[in-house]
Amino acid sequence: MIKIIIADDHPIVRDGLRSALDSIENFHVIGVAVNGVEALNLIKSDPPDLLLTDISMPEMNGIDLTREVTKKYPDVKVIILSMHENDAYINNALQAGAHGYLLKDSEKAELNNAIERVVAGEKYFSKSVSQILVNGLYNKPGENGEDQQDVTGISKRELEVLEMIALGLSNKEIAGKLFLSIRTVDAHRYNIMQKLKVKNTAEMIKTAVKMKLIEF
The missing domain is CATH 3.40.50.2300 (Response regulator)
Structure with missing residues (x-):
């Protein structure tokens, strides 16, 4: 309940x-x-x-x-x-x-x-x-007016997961679309957050947009 x-x-x-x-x-x-x-x-x-x-x-x-x-x-x-x-x-x-x-x-x-x-x-x-x-965040400069550098180490699959997260899909929905287990999607989400050095989904999306990893 x-x-x-x-x-x-x-x-x-x-x-x-x-x-x-x-x-x-x-x-x-x-x-x-x-x-x-x-x-x-x-x-x-x-x-x-x-x-x-x-x-x-x-x-x-x-x-x-x-x-x-x-x-x-x-x-x-x-x-x-x-x-x-x-x-x-x-x-x-x-x-x-x-x-x-x-x-x-x-x-x-x-x-x-x-x-x-x-x-x-x-x-x-x-x-x-x-x-x-x-x-509101797209094309904003990085901190201190400097452009953010591209993040290395994010795989193609992680980018796919990242794009779907940004679109508002749940882990279950992402798993269904990519033919993955929910646990695997959870792992991808965790890895993305670690690589972007963020603590939550909102920060992950903001950072990904700033770094032009995803576009809308």
């Missing part, structure tokens, strides 16, 4: 999400909050597996809430569900520690899929969010 807390200051959205998620057999909404402060109190009393939060809320917004949750409750996964569709909000959410970012017009099936994948340890961004993220 996946325990979920929802934070959103709009009653219709909040109640609609609770009803929709509680109708899923493996999901259980254990609390709802109207702002970040209230959400933190709920998490303190009964930590969920996942926090689903809006960005624009009174008292404490979703970005600050995500940052606090990441710091104090690292085992709690966070998905941002927002109407904001620009790279500033998306990048701020990622820097705060969000594990996923979806737009509020996402289909119920996509939200369900995102929750399951994030709780399983993956990152999830809706397709439009992934595109915005990549477009």
